[in-house]
Amino acid sequence: MPYKVPFVNYPLQYSILKKEIDEKIQSLLLKGDLYLRDDTIQFERNFAKYIGSRFGISTNSCTDSLFLSLYAAGINEGDEVITVSHTYIATIASIVHNRATPVLIDVGQDYNMNVELLEDAITSRTKAIIPVHLNGRCCNMDKIMKIAKNHGLAVIEDAAQAVGAKFMGKTAGSFGLTGCFSFYPAKILGCYGDGGFITTDDEVLADRLYLLRDNGEKARYLMKDPEEAKDKKIYCFGFNSVLDNIQAGILNVKLKYLNKWIERRREIAKIYHEGLSEIEEIQLPPPPSNNSPYYDVFQNYVIRLKERDKLAIFLERNGIETMISWKTPNHLQKALKLDHFKLPETEKISKEVISLPIYPELTNEQVEYVISTIKKFKKECL
Numbered sequence: 006m007p008y009k010v011p012f013v014n015y016p017l018q019y020s021i022l023k024k025e026i027d028e029k030i031q032s033l034l035l036k037g038d039l040y041l042r043d044d045t046i047q048f049e050r051n052f053a054k055y056i057g058s059r060f061g062i063s064t065n066s067c068t069d070s071l072f073l074s075l076y077a078a079g080i081n082e083g084d085e086v087i088t089v090s091h092t093y094i095a096t097i098a099s100i101v102h103n104r105a106t107p108v109l110i111d112v113g114q115d116y117n118m119n120v121e122l123l124e125d126a127i128t129s130r131t132k133a134i135i136p137v138h139l140n141g142r143c144c145n146m147d148k149i150m151k152i153a154k155n156h157g158l159a160v161i162e163d164a165a166q167a168v169g170a171k172f173m174g175k176t177a178g179s180f181g182l183t184g185c186f187s188f189y190p191a192k193i194l195g196c197y198g199d200g201g202f203i204t205t206d207d208e209v210l211a212d213r214l215y216l217l218r219d220n221g222e223k224a225r226y227l228m229k230d231p232e233e234a235k236d237k238k239i240y241c242f243g244f245n246s247v248l249d250n251i252q253a254g255i256l257n258v259k260l261k262y263l264n265k266w267i268e269r270r271r272e273i274a275k276i277y278h279e280g281l282s283e284i285e286e287i288q289l290p291p292p293p294s295n296n297s298p299y300y301d302v303f304q305n306y307v308i309r310l311k312e313r314d315k316l317a318i319f320l321e322r323n324g325i326e327t328m329i330s331w332k333t334p335n336h337l338q339k340a341l342k343l344d345h346f347k348l349p350e351t352e353k354i355s356k357e358v359i360s361l362p363i364y365p366e367l368t369n370e371q372v373e374y375v376i377s378t379i380k381k382f383k384k385e386c387l
């Protein structure tokens with residue numbers, strides 16, 4: 006049986022944008038514009054501008070954006086990089102694949118890096134910090150940037166879940182040496198496959214990243230002198246992490262709607278908050294507010310309760326699809342050999358959090374149905 010409230014609904018968004026998307030894809034196919042063409046150039050310019058960064062490098066994923074950022078920043082064997090366990094595994098993998106050592110610290114009540122623990126984790130080998138702006142809420146970048154500056158550390162922001170989020174008026178991905186984004190379909194700005202992005206204000210680093218993502222070659226549009234095209238120069242050993250031009254075209258269509266989508270997500274978060282705040286057994290995220298230093302974009306609407314597993318089953322039975330991120334914390338995944346880290350809050354959170362459906366196309370009726378079903382759960386099961 007189909008869900009009354011599915012967790013994601015790709016066909017629904019497509020049906021709304023169908024005409025524009027179809028025209029874009031068809032025109033690119035007819036022109037043969039498949040690789041690093043006008044739509045890529047345009048998207049790199051527009052997305053960097055949206056974030057408020059000087060340079061933008063499109064990539065195939067946030068995973069590679071994180072890896073390439075650390076690589077370009079010179080992170081290497083013997084170096085330590087501080088991040089959290091409470092994140093998607095790609096954050097930690099980007100450190101390991103650079104042969105560096107991940108140092109995992111605990112998160113706070115808002116599920117983001119607990120900045121009070123940051124200085125204690127810094128050693129003489131520490132080279133970088135990866136703050137993860139989880140669920141669409143920025144980390145406290147004021148404190149993180151101050152600590153990083155004091156210790157001479159690079160900050161690589163994992164902004165995969167925080168496109169458009171702000172802290173003290175500044176956009177996620179514009180604080181650190183680089184900001185890394187994901188256009189995976191379920192992300193707030195999603196393409197129809199994998200896609201990613203790196204923002205930076207550092208011109209030298211940007212030039213290096215353009216080369217690294219394309220096997221050390223310089224795309225024609227980046228050449229300042231047309232003579233450069235003649236000798237097919239290879240500038241360095243690189244990787245193949247290019248964003249498909251068709252995905253860039255799709256993202257150019259969708260970028261126009263991003264602010265509207267974020268506003269709708271905040272509206273839904275507000276409805277959830279008003280509907281659920283009377284249930285004292287459930288901890289809600291802070292409601293969207295114009296007076297807060299945090300401008301949250303609600304990639305996920307995460308609630309927390311002791312009877313999480315029971316609620317998941319109850320919602321499933323009532324036609325509501327939910328998601329749990331992450332049932333097993335990454336540092337307790339046996340294969341990864343990271344269980345020497347003791348992270349009590351992360352471990353507690355993993356037993357108590359559940360994400361409710363949130364995306365712009367949800368109707369208010371669906372949101373109200375989720376709320377009334379949770380109230381029924383409270384009456385019958387809590």
Ligand SMILES: *Cc1c(COP(=O)(O)O)cnc(C)c1O
Pocket residue numbers: 065066067068069092093095096137163165166186187188189199200201
């Ligand atoms: C989605 C996600 C990633 C990985 O993004 P991809 O584009 O799928 O590689 C990294 N970090 C976080 C926090 C994410 O949510």
